[in-house]
Amino acid sequence: MRATFARRTQAPRTVHSWWGKAWQRAVEEAAYSEAELRPGRAAARRGDVGGISVDSGSLLAAVRDGDxxxxxxxxxxxLEPDMAxxxxxxxAAESGRIADLLAGALPHDLVEHAEELGVELLPYGGELAATCTCEHYLDPCAHAIAVLTQVGWxxxxxxxxxxxxxxxxxxxxLAALHARAAGHGRSAGPVVGELADDVELAVDAALRARRIADLFEAGADFEA
Structure with a gap:
């Protein structure tokens, strides 16, 4: 399902998560030289990248460069279906992982466990195949680096x-987790069935947290 993220005009002070830093390293690996990397990052910080459209296997955005x-x-x-x-x-192996993901955290052991099964979640530089309508003869160009940098945010x-x-x-x-919990719950009893409850609770908690964050950003006052 395609999702479009609004244009970001302000850069974060820093990328704080280990997975965000891993994405940055992949972008550095993808760049041919500092000649593309530095201006690309500068364009990202200036807010030259428009809304970013994220879809399965695809990132799309326009980048302003002068006029x-x-x-x-x-x-x-x-991911192939079996890898997905x-x-x-x-x-699903640990119920706490669902809540972590919905709260904006990526457990390191989740990624390690996935890699043991042959599932590569974090990309490396060679997987970031970028093209641009500009006349630059190398890809990724500075415009592509700007998009990849903001995707990292x-x-x-x-x-x-x-x-x-x-x-x-x-x-x-979430649909796959629900289906898994429902299917296993019929034959494995209430223990596995608790996973469905964990999913519902995690979704509810994430939605509540988002609403509270939105209220804070809107300047709402909260009594202690």
Missing amino acids: DAWTVEVVVPT QALVEVV LVDDDPLVLFAVRGLDREDL
Whole structure:
């Protein structure tokens, strides 16, 4: 399911998460030289990147450059169906992982467990295949680096953006977890059935947290 994130005109002070830093390293690996990396990062910080469209295996955005605007598309390999199911199993292996993901955290052991099963969630530089409508002869150009840099900010804020890029967005993940819990619950008794309750509680908690955050940003006062 395609999702479009609004244009960001202010850069974060820093990328704080380990998975956000891993994305940054992949962007550095993808760049041919500092000649593209530095101006690309500067363009991202200036807010030259328009709204970023994230879909299964695809990132799309326009980048302003003076009086011109160029279209950048990045293609990232998606998980094969069996690998996507394996990732669902990894998430479901510990109920706390669902709550962590919905709260904006990516457990390190989740990624390690997935890698043991052959599921690569975090991309490496060679997987970030970028093209741009500008006349630069190398890809990724500075415009593509700007888009990839801002996508890193999105991933830093919400690791489920990473899942979506790999072909398993939030809705698909939750639906798969529900289906797994329901199917196992019929034969495995109430213990496995508790996973469905954990999913519901985690979703509710995440939605409540988002509403509170929105109220804080809107300047609402909360009594102690």
